[in-house]
Amino acid sequence: MRSDIVIVGGGAGGLELACKLGRKLGPTKVTLVDSRLYHIWKPSLHEVAAGTLDIHQEGLSYAMLAHDNGFNFVLGPMTGLDEAGQAIEIGAVYSATEHDEVLPARRLAYTSLVIAIGSTSNYFGVPGAQEHSISLNATEDAERFRLRMLRLMLAVEQQREEGRETGLDVVIIGGGATGVELAAELREASGAYARYGFARMDVKRDVRITILEGAPRILAPLPERVxxxxxxxxxxxGIRVVSDCRVTAIDSDKVLDANGNVYPADLCVWAAGIRAPEMLGKLGLQTARGGGLDVDSHLRVKGAKAIWSLGDCAVCIDGNGLPVPPRAQAAHQQADYLVTTFLRMDKGQPALTEPYEYRDYGSLVSVGQNTSVGSLMGSLRGASWFVQGGIARLMYASLHLMHHRAVMGITRTGLLAVARFLIRRSTPLVKLH
Incomplete structure (x- = not known):
């Protein structure tokens, strides 16, 4: 197999790049490679984990998106790189239940390669963190958390029925956007579960949620007012927040910190940091601190031939001399920059001379289904506006719709928004199975 432009990774940046290039160049020139069949917007994984969003309704089929946007989709994980031969190795694909080989290992040649495989959790060497906590890196992580929490809530309900004092302790390590959004969504979801048959459960009493944050305050990168x-x-x-808390170990039923405090934990979520996937270090490409691919201000991997990278797996100093943060808006901007780059290359025009420059438009954090908080950046450097409440929530939801518009177009995004509005009024507020 061969393709002019091969994009590995169907996250926010990689998928938008594939869709926009596919609509211009077609499937003979653009190929997207991903190890999964469905795409989900990563910032919504906390809703999947809480059960307020059904992955089977939310997920977008890569094959469908490929057909509609004019690119080719190849299923399978990237397992190796032959830089000299300008080809990548794609691993075999197996069935989830019977472990039969569905697709064999393959080799895909390219003229230009874009690596956009995102990030994974950074456990910072904390003993037991990887074994006894769940990180929301992918849909299967969120679904595993949801099912485990549902089973634990059923057990609490049964114990209450038998007259026993009980409860469910959820500990979230990390008070960044993921930790805060998950905590708020879990509180609202647990209240919804109580209305669907958990009659003996008192939400605030029986579902105890704690956030442990190592910094002096939660959402440390954002303004203090936010x-x-x-x-x-x-x-x-009723969510407990403990700041200046350095976690030192995690067991199957508790979390310990540097001050000797013990936090009971039936469920533990790790949301304290990210790092590049270890696989990147095995490709023979230049990496930076943290294991991400070292790219220049044009998003080219340094020292490599015809290889670019974007999103969380790329370490970039932009044209302003500033490090690009691992945010969805950065991946979106980088995808747009590379669209222009590859369209110019396709027409035989000179490469872009202007470097990529990250523009911070602010941050919004969801605190449940009805409200959000955040800061919006103005056109003047350093100027920002604080937003909160229903307006902020609408703006937060619009970010998801903007991503869908980039990969599906305006008409289908509008129809999808209406369909989801109707589905939410004909189904339970939470996924009950």
């Missing part, structure tokens, strides 16, 4: 507003909303929901 952090304080989020903290107030979490406190109102």
């Amino acid at each position: 952090s304080n507003a989020a903290l107030g909303l979490l406190n109102k929901r």
Whole structure:
């Protein structure tokens, strides 16, 4: 197999790049490679974990998107790189239940390669973290968390029926956006579960949620006003927040910190940091601190021939001399930059002379289904506006719709939004099975 432009990784940046190039160049020139059949917007994984979003309704088929946007889709994980021969190795694909080989290992040649495989959790060497916590890196992680929490809630309900004092302790390590959003979503979801047959369960009493944050405050990269507003909303929901807390070990039923405190944990979520996938270090490409691919301000992998990288797996110093943060908006901007780059190359025009420059438009954090908090950046450097409440929530939801518009177009995004609105009113508020 061969393709002019091969994009590995169907996350926010990689998929948008494939869709936009596919609509211009067609499937004979653009190929997307991913190890999964469905795409889900990663910032919504906390909703999948809480059960308020059904992955089977939310997921977008890569094959469908490929057909509609004019690119080719290849299923399978990238397992190796032959830089001299300009080809990647794609691993075999097996069935989930019977472990039969569905697709054999293959080799895909390219003229230009883009690596956009995202990130994975950074456990910082904490004993037991990988074994006894769940990280929301992919849909299967979120679904595993949801099913385990549902089983534990059923057990609590049964024990209450038998007259026993009990409860469910959820500990979230990391008070960044993922940790805060998950905590708030879990509180609202547990209340919804209580309305669907968990009659003996008192949500605030029986579902105890704790966030452990190593910094002096949650949402440390954001303005202090945003952090304080989020903290107030979490406190109102009965969510315990412990700052300046350095976790030293995680067991199957508890979390320990440097001060000797012990936090009971029936469920533990690790949301304290990310790093590049270890596989990148085995490709023979130049990597930076943290294991990400070292790219220049044009998103080319340094020292490599015809290889680019974007998103969380790329370590980039932009044209302003500033490090690009691992955010969805950065991946979106980088995808747009590479669309222009490859379209110029296809027409035989000179490469872009202007480097990629990251533009920070602010951050929004969901604190449940009805409210959000955040700061929006103005056109003047350093200027920002604090937003909160229903307006902020609408703006947060619009980010998801903007991503769908990039990969599906305006008409289908509008129809999908209406369909989801109707589905939410004809199905339970949470996934009950």
